[in-house]
Amino acid sequence: MAGNGEEDLYGEELRPGALVGDWVVERIQVLGPVSALYRARHAHSGVPAALKVLHSQVATAAVALRRFRREAATLQRLRHPHIVTVLGYGELSDGRPFIAMEWLEGQDLAAELAARGPLSPREVLLVMEQVGAALRVAHAAGVVHRDLKAQNVVRLAQGRGGPAVKLVDFGVAKGLVPGAPGSSSLTHTGVVLGTPLSMAPEQIRGQVPDARTDLYAVGVLLFQLLTGLPPFRGTTRHEVEQQHLHAPAPRPGEHAPVSAALDAVVLKCLRKEREERYPNVDALLDELRGAVLGGAAPVEAPRALGLYVEGRTPGEPDASAMEELDAGLERAHALALEAGLEVRVMGGACLLALASLPDDVLRERELRARVLDVGLALTRGDAPPGLSVTVHVDRLVTRDEAHGWGDAAASAWDDAGGEGGLLHLPSWIQDGGDGALIVTGAALRGLEADFVASPVSGAPDRWRLTARR
Template sequence: MAGNGEEALYGEELRPGALVGEWVVERVQVRGPVSALYRARHARTGVPAALKVLHPQVATAAVALRRFRREAATLQRLHHPHIVTVLGYGELSDGRPFIAMEWLEGQDLAAELATRGPLSPREVLAVLEQVGAALRVAHAAGVVHRDLKAQNVVRLAQGQGGPSVKLVDFGVAKGLVPGAPGSSSLTHTGVVLGTPLSMAPEQIRGQVPDARTDLYAVGVLLFQLLTGMPPFQGTTRHEVEQQHLHAPPPRPGEHAPVSAALDAVVLRCLRKEREDRYPDVDALLEDLRGAVLGGAAPVEVPRALGLYVQGRTTADPGPAGMEDLDAGLERASALALEAGLEVRVVGSACLLAVASLPDDVRRERELRARVLDVGLALTRGEAAASLAVTVHVDRLASDAASRSAPDAAASAWDDAGNEGGLLHLPAWVQDGGDGALVVTGAALRGLEADFVSSPVPGAKDRFWLSARR
């Protein structure tokens, strides 16, 4: 081995030139206690990547090995612009597993705080909007991060669309529901995982985490971004943990020019009992927007789900063709009602059914899945050649407009006086062809692993759905 240089390339630390799957190592970027992160390039395309490789001594531990593989499975499932993208994963010849991820040009928020100091409230809001969007997708998919901290949020180098951040390192993520990534028995009640500076009290006690565990960490991150320091500090892990468990959290306003409203948001996140925190990330973001902007900014959280069914006929369908079309629309109406939707618009060859989205993340996800199942049912079987279906999530227009004729609905205005929303059909209805089910990214978000989908060519954020997995 030493004669051909393989031992030098594939020792405990990989050397430049080592081939890892489809990627060639360029340099070691970060050496951690469990794994190392390398910068690499794809052997054929030259596209840069980040390779996370487990250390040899750790790879022999079954639990660590399974947890590492679980991180790869978790990240592959969570497709979102603000979550790092997995490019592939596998094992070296000696059994060490690796994950190849997109290379992020930028720096984590901890490094940014160290170089420039605290962020302004508006900057903090911009960051948290993106972190919150990533957490929304993870929680909807049944995954809690459990190690959200400044080091795991990377701000990308500024581009044409302005600065943005990505959430990384789901190494200790755990599933909230059976079948979700991390829902195995790898981590049990009584096992403490996470970073002491950001851990919620229930994590320290070894209790089962949920989405509100991440919201406590969001509170720690908010405090740190606003003041440049974490809310609780100590010389030992035990000292920090005891403060998380028992000490009243300080107000950011004690260390930075922060409003009382913003203090209140942070303190609610940092409450000891999870029942006293925000119920979900959307409720937190709504209060954060109000605290930073004085309530002037519109809340951009989707509010309703829409199912649009368009009947298709030939130029001269004849009586039999019209009867088939009517039967298809009647079936669509019945299935929509069974799924919990209300038929709000009915035309001679179309219908629109809508439902307000529940506040509970799990119920909201279940509703979207039911409606996607309805869409599949309508685009399969004998009626598939005459129906086209589109599913979308957006705000719902005013009740008066929603009960108007389809032509009027196509130009409806929402409650705020802005044209758009579910009732503005041209903005979201996709002509996918006969027998096609098209869903928007907002309707599919968090359900990608449950349905077989493919992008609609030439249509941004539109996907064809063909089956349940």
């Protein structure tokens, strides 16, 4: 170290003003046994970030260092709205590695449970839809989280359309695909990693985990969210592990007003043998929805907002025009996420983003106005040419649409003769020409005084928006 001033900034605990990569430390947030978490800001943009820095005494251990670097590689691989985003990673001058992640304003579910008690079944379903979406992406990429617990699910302070949560801390994640980040030998069979309150029996035995290992932890999380308590408790790690291995799982209904159908979902997640659990997260979510929303009774599809962006190039596109088109779609992607939408389709020349509408009238109107502002930003005079934007509000037609959109789902809907809804794009996408923002009456309703709008000739209930009033 150069002197006392630098030692003060870059000692074992980083001080405000320390420069870590491109980020300037503001304060320490959490001091853990293996690493410290700091709040920081980007030196140039000022964007807040969470810096996770490995302690020096731990950084000298090869296994811990490899696991830390693997977490960064894993998170960079798993890009999803409900998984914390990695902004960068590197090492300090003394060799301590760090990961810079997006800063999440909110609190983890363990803190929320401690502050307010159990969640209602519908709130639990909203949370688990998002956790399940994150796990679906991880499992499809060949990654098992292995430490899913209430402390590793952060509920954002500004959740839109219900509880918005993000899955964090993939520090003990294991790859299912050889050679993938997380598949190294440091988590080989026989090594026990995870948190005792949430560990599946096969983890405790040191067996190779798979996606169903995370589903056991989902069962633990469901139990906690519904009752405020973990299913198995003890005074020592060994006592808790023995219960996971041998004790019958209790029913949530023993501790909270929970239906028998919901009890059955949780108990199936908590089966000792993984072969007896749900085969995947989609099967689990299907039964969870039925248990919460009324079993086999028809469930009214939720209303949602859709933002469709299509890029067009006049004539034969050249390299410059294609670059502008790509840049415009990337900007649309970033603005959609910033506005609280989830990007469901990102094609070579189009983007579809959706968000469920809140029940609260004011919040619903705020969401629609925010998305209309996105549309204006993408089609105003100084925006790259060639983008056409349509905004619509309708029901999410099928369960497939509510939880994953794709050509197969669209084809099945069309084959069935279905019309309308956000899944059936031809029913609401309007060709208004390049640089146009077209909105349906359902998307504009109640906001007419806030935007400059004119009716689209020959297109009933379609409006062309050009500016904010």
